[in-house]
Amino acid sequence: MSTSDTPAIDGRFGRFGGRFVPETLMPGLIELEAAHRAAQQDEAFQVELSGLLRDFAGRPTPLYRAQRLEAELGHRLHIWLKREDLLHTGAHKLNNTLGQVLLAKRMGKTRIIAETGAGQHGVATAATCARFGIGCTVYMGEVDIERQAPNLQRMKLMGAEVRPVDSGSRTLKDATSEAIRDWVAHVESTHYIIGSVVGPHPYPTLVADFQRVIGQEARAQILNREGRLPSHAVACVGGGSNAMGLFGAFLDDPDVQLVAVEAGGSPGEGHASSLGRGQDGVLHGAMSLLLQDSEGQVAPVHSISAGLDYPGVGPQLAHLADRGRMQAVSATDEEAVAALHRLSTCEGILPALESSHALAHLAVLAEDSTADLVVLNLSGRGDKDLPSLQGREGS
Numbered sequence: 001m002s003t004s005d006t007p008a009i010d011g012r013f014g015r016f017g018g019r020f021v022p023e024t025l026m027p028g029l030i031e032l033e034a035a036h037r038a039a040q041q042d043e044a045f046q047v048e049l050s051g052l053l054r055d056f057a058g059r060p061t062p063l064y065r066a067q068r069l070e071a072e073l074g075h076r077l078h079i080w081l082k083r084e085d086l087l088h089t090g091a092h093k094l095n096n097t098l099g100q101v102l103l104a105k106r107m108g109k110t111r112i113i114a115e116t117g118a119g120q121h122g123v124a125t126a127a128t129c130a131r132f133g134i135g136c137t138v139y140m141g142e143v144d145i146e147r148q149a150p151n152l153q154r155m156k157l158m159g160a161e162v163r164p165v166d167s168g169s170r171t172l173k174d175a176t177s178e179a180i181r182d183w184v185a186h187v188e189s190t191h192y193i194i195g196s197v198v199g200p201h202p203y204p205t206l207v208a209d210f211q212r213v214i215g216q217e218a219r220a221q222i223l224n225r226e227g228r229l230p231s232h233a234v235a236c237v238g239g240g241s242n243a244m245g246l247f248g249a250f251l252d253d254p255d256v257q258l259v260a261v262e263a264g265g266s267p268g269e270g271h272a273s274s275l276g277r278g279q280d281g282v283l284h285g286a287m288s289l290l291l292q293d294s295e296g297q298v299a300p301v302h303s304i305s306a307g308l309d310y311p312g313v314g315p316q317l318a319h320l321a322d323r324g325r326m327q328a329v330s331a332t333d334e335e336a337v338a339a340l341h342r343l344s345t346c347e348g349i350l351p352a353l354e355s356s357h358a359l360a361h362l363a364v365l366a367e368d369s370t371a372d373l374v375v376l377n378l379s380g381r382g383d384k385d386l387p388s389l390q391g392r393e394g395s
């Protein structure tokens with residue numbers, strides 16, 4: 001990692017990051033930071049985690065060349081998909097939950113809580129807790145419960161208690177606030193597994209660390225298959241964990257253009273483009289780019305994909321965009337749905353609506369003369385999105 005992207009002691013990335021939390025949470029965060037640092041040095045921890053990633057989760061995931069998609073887009077690009085959709089439970093989230101549950105065990109915690117938007121982080125947390133026989137409570141907004149019904153059922157089948165959240169916009173932001181409230185009340189017995197590179201230090205660093213395996217594998221795989229690094233690495237961004245997972249391995253390769261694709265939403269309904277259109281603000285314990293109204297209140301956001309429907313973004317991504325190392329673009333709801341249909345019919349792969357935002361950007365890269373070799377993180381599979389797609393054209 002380049003030194004400019006290694007957080008200082010207080011977890012800052014430039015002017016972003018930090019730890020803006022009630023005093024009662026400080027001991028929990030300091031304990032977690034220490035446990036993470038110790039685990040990084042501990043051979044036994046690393047062996048246990050990589051064994052779980054291999055045998056329980058299914059790593060390494062393949063890097064797949066989408067040649068019929070290349071043809072559809074005009075034959076200019078080589079397109080390689082990092083198949084996190086093939087990871088157990090259907091998205092990249094499990095890389096992080098496995099790492100964090102191992103940390104929770106080391107800290108002697110007896111209960112796990114989590115928030116979830118699309119339900120993928122909730123499902124990964126529920127699966128991991130079932131695997132370790134540890135109690136699990138997941139907070140989920142009522143709007144998301146409705147649009148991601150299959151994931152609600154999966155969590156319950158694996159023994160998690162799902163608590164519906166009916167405050168605010170009844171989506172991910174409100175579920176996160178509820179989970180933080182629970183943690184404040186039970187910090188001694190409970191570990192809070194944040195599902196993305198957001199929240200107070202050390203979460204952004206810790207989650208990026210557990211997701212780094214995506215980029216490490218992809219970098220070795222593309223060198224093996226193409227003999228060179230990609231011109232572009234592309235990922236969708238909600239909080240930013242699958243993006244940081246991929247980009248982490250290319251931060252010190254200045255010739256690899258990093259492209260973050262945010263939710264451009266729909267006219268009249270809004271968007272969730274915090275990198276592109278946010279301003280400095282504090283949400284859920286960290287300073288980052290945040291969508292807010294003229295009075296600094298968190299603005300309502302919209303995306304067809306529940307996993308991107310969040311007004312903030314990880315502080316490291318805000319910093320990478322700020323200093324020009326990473327480009328932030330967006331794709332609309334409609335473009336994402338079109339990209340989902342295109343990959344499904346061209347390649348027989350039904351992508352998550354979140355990942356479809358990244359896929360939509362391929363049409364832009366197909367016209368960009370600086371792009372020739374693309375690695376795109378296919379962060380998850382789309383089975384969970386069938387209710388959202390129903391009734392839309394072409395479904």
Ligand SMILES: *Cc1c(COP(=O)(O)O)cnc(C)c1O
Nearest residue numbers: 120196238239240241242354380
């Ligand atoms: C959760 C999720 C996302 C968004 O979260 P990030 O932290 O930005 O990666 C993207 N894709 C899928 C499939 C997800 O489940």
